[in-house]
Amino acid sequence: MRALRFAAPILLGILIGATLITVHMGRQIEQLMYTVRVLNEELTAANRELESARDSLSDQRLQVVRGIKVDVRLPDELTSYEERSVRLEIEKTVKGWLQPLHGQDVKALRFPVVPQIIDGRDVDVDGKVYRLQTRIVYIGEEIIVYVEGKPERSSVPIT
Template sequence: MRYLALFILGLLLGAGLTNLLMARQQEQLHLARSELEQRLVAANEELVQLKENLDRESRLAIVAIEPVIIFSGDRPPAVEGRALTQALSQEVQDILAPLKGQDVRHLNPALVPAMIDGRTVKVNGRQFKLKVTLLLISDKVIVHVQAQGLPASVSSSTVSLMAGWPANVAI
């Protein structure tokens, strides 16, 4: 009887550990799927823009926006970091969406960082202050954005005031 109880206990512990491992793997697969869906939407939009450009006269127009998110300060854990990176990338793409289809030669390059710098974005219950560190403009706008996590105790009115302050002012 005791051996049977130990066998059943081992079976239950093994099933529980297997369930934990599978849940982690399922979360990783869900994030990977979400990332691939986001890439597919971006690729479809790029394809539509490229087809429209072929129909138009030969001008270089912006067809895609590719944000690269870099975290500064305390880095989020790996799984949360991937989710935050995807959400922040989507936010940056939404902010820069009006640039799609514009002629590169007539674009003011100072406009792009001005659209993002100093913005605070709330993603997954956390607030981040965005700053452009690198910008490459061709038919694709590749923008490297530094996201700095803001403390939870900072109120939204303080954050909006901080966005307009110069970088060398200490709070």
């Protein structure tokens, strides 16, 4: 009985320590998974830009679209994890929509095309739907798009 009295606090300490280590490791794993997703997205974009650059070298007279950059503004009510996930998914989706513009002659592109592709479309992220609105578009060798994503109360995403 006396040995049990001394062993109980030790066992309790071990259990509490194991729980805290599990929570800490879970956070680190979540952060690493997010980093891997971001790096994979950047690698995919870099590969697309490299392929586009190789194609444009054959005809240097033309100024062609080589890259697409998307900047997303979101409401302040999101947690940092939700904001990063939503931002990453919206950037990925918008880049996918604008992918057909890669390699096209910049002078031949019409400015209204980009907002027409993006404005009013919805993106579903983890069950929440965000309606997109284009704020600023720069068309050059790199298309830069500033997009605002507003959460919709109840709607079905349009893809």
